[in-house]
Amino acid sequence: MAKLALTVNGARREVESDDPDVPLLYVLRNDLGLTGTRFGCGLAQCGACTVLVDGRAVRSCIAAARSVVGQDIVTIEGLGSPDRPDPVQAAFIAEQAAQCGYCTAGMVMTARAVLATTPRPTDQQVRDAFTGNLCRCGSQDRVLRAVLRAASAEGR
């Protein structure tokens, strides 16, 4: 039984796992009840499981939980709530930038990481940064607009 102490959404959380290599995704969803982070492929191909680790976008489906001990983990729940959405989330709501919404948390987290390093991205920069985020419903155009809207709102 491996013990892990993680810092998630600003709080210290201790979990135990039978497997020292358990991916962060399973710890977040099953041990900590943070189900906003989604399983999409387990192969780091789709981006549905994206979280922030020390501000960088990380695919939690392949990142071992023990590899992020001591780092600052932020999940979709750590940004904002339906009543008090983070500016990126507010922009997604304003653009209605989700259909099924399964990929959306990963999109929002990727947007947060992009805007941290590129506060006023061009359309092309957003597209390139989102190459690894897949959406099957076809909400991409709205996601692009939402990210640019958030950048504009935060840049004011």
Place this chain on the structure above:
Amino acid sequence: MAAMPISRRTFLAAGGVLIVGLGLENVGRPRAQTAHGADRFLGKPLAPDTVDSFLAVHADGSVTVFVGKVDIGTGSRIAMRQLVGEELDVPLERIAMIEGDTALTPNQGATAGSYGIARGGVQLRQAAATARQALLAQAASRLGRPVGDLEISDGVVRARDGGPSVAYGELIGDRAFNLRVDKAAPLKSPHRFRFIGKSLPRPDVPAKVTGRHRYLHDLTLPGMLHARVIRPPAIGATLVSVDDASIASIPGARVVRIQDFLAVAADSEWNAVRAARALHAKWTGGGGLPDHATEFESMRASRVVRDQEIARRGDLAALSTPGPGTRTLNAVYRWPMQTHGSIGPSCGVADVRGDRATVWSSSQGTHTLQATCARALGLERDRVRVIYMDGAGSYGPNGADDAACEAALLSRSTGRPVRVQWSRQEEHGWDPKGPAQLLELRAAVDRDGEVAAWETQAWLPLATANLPNVPILALDAAGIPQPQGRSTGLIYQNVDPPYTMPNVHAVVHWIGDAPLRTSAFRAPGKVANTFAVESFVDEIAALARVDPVEFRLRRLGNVRGAEVLRRAAARMGWQPRPSPRPADPGAAVLTGRGIAFVHYKHEETMVAMGMEVKVERATGRIRVTRVVCAQDCGLMVNPDCVQSQVEGNIIQTLSRTLHEEVAYDRDRVTSVDWGSYPILTFPEVPALEFELIQRVDQPPLGVGEAASAPVPAALANAVFDATGVRLRTAPFRPDRVKAALAGR
């Protein structure tokens, strides 16, 4: 006919001011019901001809609606509320909605065929209109005034000239209407619409973008086991032996085997994943799949079970004995087998206790699944309750029904609630596929450029009549009898052109088999058929040296169809000229424009799709730079939701056209992830423009599929315009395009 064009700006204006708290569902941890407290309605009527089946008005004036059609990301969750709120004059935030629960919602048929609003919503609206009349009659009696003197505002009835009022809650307050749905109950006149026609925001979006929305995949039940199914290494392989000891070191992991149905389960999900990876099992058999490389030749050579005539007007004499100056044209179009590709692999949760079962699923057909699960468990249908919960978007039956049945079997075997989660490789490898389609077209074009004869022959896999469901993997593996056969959707529609031509024959040669399990995949059949028909129309127009828009308009008798074509062309700034454009032989990048039209199923939504492309000569890479879509789908209940669906149709079908083809060897599918089955990525998404025509005096038509159909032809026509090369086999991968350019 009232036609009000809706611009993007008016969408946003309407949406921007109306972001209100409609968060009536998905509060807190996932519940066993689709909505808080839903079980208090158990025992309510369910017959789809009864008002009480569709709605209940509570003592506090709030309303609960019960809808058999589910919101798979389309926005029906707001649109259905708009329909009910309109007819009852109740604010939308006071309307709760329960979807796809076999114990609570009427069976309105599967959420399929773009009939969610067009049929399901229309039924619901009529029930609400019936309820309104009943409430008005009761109020008239209560207030001592004739119905004609009364008006309703926010669920309160009073006389127009003032005086006392009575609220819905006082009139009916949780009591039954005991009324049949009155097909003649008057609907609210469009000029009085408060909600219908407005781009109101969807109630589920705030929770979806903040990670609070509870999906099926998040459902946990006390004592629940996590399970993974072990697929055979080859389709049709049988299980020889299982080495239980191979997972002995994984805490709580156990093997469940029912004949060839093999699964592992554990208390912790990660341990279930580890057990699935570690389990040693021996299988035998397989090798039964045909050669993928000769798929279309095999289809062409397949025994035809029967021919079905889709259109027969005039004769084909001009093809068999062309007159002087008449030219004939032949073309073969090939559409590959494709996977639904839901972003979240399928999931199912079941709790089987004795002779009762509750199953939670993202199935598009909860009522069908109820019968399927009952068969799997050997129970009477009414002993099984299936409750819809949101999954990842689905575009036809993916693995959801399979996962639900697997969870049911495993719950019965283990005596515990069970959650089955498919892997990415299972979803790509084992979901039922959209079938490959082969079409051969011939036309005779006379010296005046008239189409003297048109013939379509299509080779399509035959669907089994009245098949209750796609045959379920686990039932076959476990030796549980089930109806065998094939499901495809109505893939024969739109094989004939929507234009006035004197001599048209269109026939479907139904062939008996397909390499893999099939099911309906968004706009089933119509994507490939419209690809062939609308590309071939373009080929004829090019042969006749006529502008492609003009060629179509000359032959389009449908006034509304002609309007969408004109609007698309006008929005594109279409310059009339024949295709292809005169190309600069030295240009590294060739540009072109194309258009395609569909009258979906020949009786529903009309769409004209215009496209602008760049083609890199050296690489064969196609870049779609601009898409203009004009659509007439009758009444748009929520125009922004309509636009969202159209966006999805365009982007998803561009992906299907440019990238997607299921690959398989003699044993199994080999395109089992996003690397081997790539889909469209953000850098490839074109600029999208819309001309969505609002027709408030017309019935609503479906929007979930229609705009998919013209996408491949619009793209192929644009590539032809740019390059003079005709692409007739999808997907248009760079290597294929490069070869076509080289062969010119």
